[in-house]
Amino acid sequence: MKITKLTTYRLPPRWMFLKIETDEGVCGWGEPVIEGRARSVEAAVHELGDALIGQDPARINDLWQVMYRGGFYRGGPILMSAIAGIDQALWDIKGKTLGVPVWQLLGGLVRDRMKAYSWVGGDRPADVIAGIQTLRAIGIDTFKLNGCAEMSLIDNSRAVDEAVNTVAQIREVFGNQIEFGLDFHGRVSAPMAKILIKELEPYRPLFIEEPVLAEQAEYYPRLAAQTHIPIAAGERMYSRFEFKRVLAAGGLAIVQPDLSHAGGITECVRIAAMAEAYDVGLAPHCPLGPLALAACLQVDFVSHNAIFQEQSMGIHYNQGAELLDYVVNKADFAMHNGSFSPLNRPGLGVEIDEALVIERSRDAPDWRNPLWRHADGAVAEW
Numbered sequence: 001m002k003i004t005k006l007t008t009y010r011l012p013p014r015w016m017f018l019k020i021e022t023d024e025g026v027c028g029w030g031e032p033v034i035e036g037r038a039r040s041v042e043a044a045v046h047e048l049g050d051a052l053i054g055q056d057p058a059r060i061n062d063l064w065q066v067m068y069r070g071g072f073y074r075g076g077p078i079l080m081s082a083i084a085g086i087d088q089a090l091w092d093i094k095g096k097t098l099g100v101p102v103w104q105l106l107g108g109l110v111r112d113r114m115k116a117y118s119w120v121g122g123d124r125p126a127d128v129i130a131g132i133q134t135l136r137a138i139g140i141d142t143f144k145l146n147g148c149a150e151m152s153l154i155d156n157s158r159a160v161d162e163a164v165n166t167v168a169q170i171r172e173v174f175g176n177q178i179e180f181g182l183d184f185h186g187r188v189s190a191p192m193a194k195i196l197i198k199e200l201e202p203y204r205p206l207f208i209e210e211p212v213l214a215e216q217a218e219y220y221p222r223l224a225a226q227t228h229i230p231i232a233a234g235e236r237m238y239s240r241f242e243f244k245r246v247l248a249a250g251g252l253a254i255v256q257p258d259l260s261h262a263g264g265i266t267e268c269v270r271i272a273a274m275a276e277a278y279d280v281g282l283a284p285h286c287p288l289g290p291l292a293l294a295a296c297l298q299v300d301f302v303s304h305n306a307i308f309q310e311q312s313m314g315i316h317y318n319q320g321a322e323l324l325d326y327v328v329n330k331a332d333f334a335m336h337n338g339s340f341s342p343l344n345r346p347g348l349g350v351e352i353d354e355a356l357v358i359e360r361s362r363d364a365p366d367w368r369n370p371l372w373r374h375a376d377g378a379v380a381e382w
């Protein structure tokens with residue numbers, strides 16, 4: 001079998017799908033994207049694709065190395081997201097060729113259900129109580145929200161109170177009947193993270209995510225030393241080599257590699273295994289589309305340390321399309337009591353509505369993250 005063609009589709013709300021075709025009619029789908037830089041990843045996919053045309057898609061391990069080591073300059077969000085989507089599509093082809101789901105090829109299930117969580121509250125946490133109430137009605141009991149709005153390097157006690165009050169209110173209304181993680185989204189400085197984490201501790205969040213930016217990863221062990229709240233990070237780390245450093249430094253309780261950013265299934269099973277050796281949990285990042293989610297689930301179901309799965313149903317970013325709009329086999333993604341079941345179809349387990357993808361990819365808008373500024377006009381982390 002030989003790879004014959006790579007076609008990319010940029011799509012609303014902010015995704016990109018990749019179709020890889022072969023000379024034997026089998027094709028695979030993947031989701032290579034970095035939110036807000038879809039066109040850059042698209043260019044990288046086609047640049048890498050030159051080396052794939054005419055190659056045997058079954059040799060995923062070799063093709064991965066060709067894409068990674070074959071370039072003198074490697075790594076980073078653009079190239080690793082391009083590799084990620086290509087890798088997903090290659091696994092899809094392999095599964096479809098052999099007639100088995102990817103999790104079967106990775107050694108089989110380690111669990112029967114995979115717990116998922118949902119987003120509430122939007123960019124600046126608001127209406128979180130109503131949001132949680134609505135989702136609870138459909139069986140979801142685990143949530144994530146942004147921990148605060150923009151925050152200055154040294155901010156005032158009003159900003160701290162605002163963040164703490166939102167969280168206090170959640171515990172007041174729902175007690176211990178729900179769990180929630182807090183995403184600081186890299187918008188909190190190291191000095192403010194210290195204060196916020198201390199003040200939030202009594203409300204027992206499930207985890208605090210990106211308490212500081214990945215660029216400030218040396219603070220993770222220091223922050224972890226001052227709190228019992230599990231610290232999570234990883235959505236802006238792109239390879240096992242980056243995860244190696246944070247795992248060895250200690251401090252993280254949960255790693256969150258993104259299956260569409262960190263080199264795909266091939267790389268993320270390795271990151272998961274490495275985390276397991278450090279007694280660190282896995283919670284793949286996935287505010288993206290159905291192919292990214294399917295890839296996450298393939299890894300979750302074979303990784304003993306997978307604890308919960310992010311998914312984008314109803315997320316504030318899904319303007320113009322929802323998680324399952326382009327999926328034919330929607331029922332396979334139904335959650336029961338807040339958990340996913342293994343995807344049992346061959347390959348990734350997603351049947352794509354290709355006609356709709358082609359139609360919606362025409363004039364797809366370029367999504368950009370908002371540019372925030374502090375009151376004094378300086379750029380703020382979003």
Ligand SMILES: O=C(O)[C@H](O)[C@@H](O)[C@@H](O)[C@H](O)CO
Pocket residue numbers: 035036183185235285286287310369
């Ligand atoms: O945890 C998450 O889902 C992420 O932080 C997510 O909210 C953002 O990073 C977003 O995808 C950036 O475009």
Ligand SMILES: [Mg+2]
Pocket residue numbers: 183185209210235
């Ligand atoms: Mg996050």
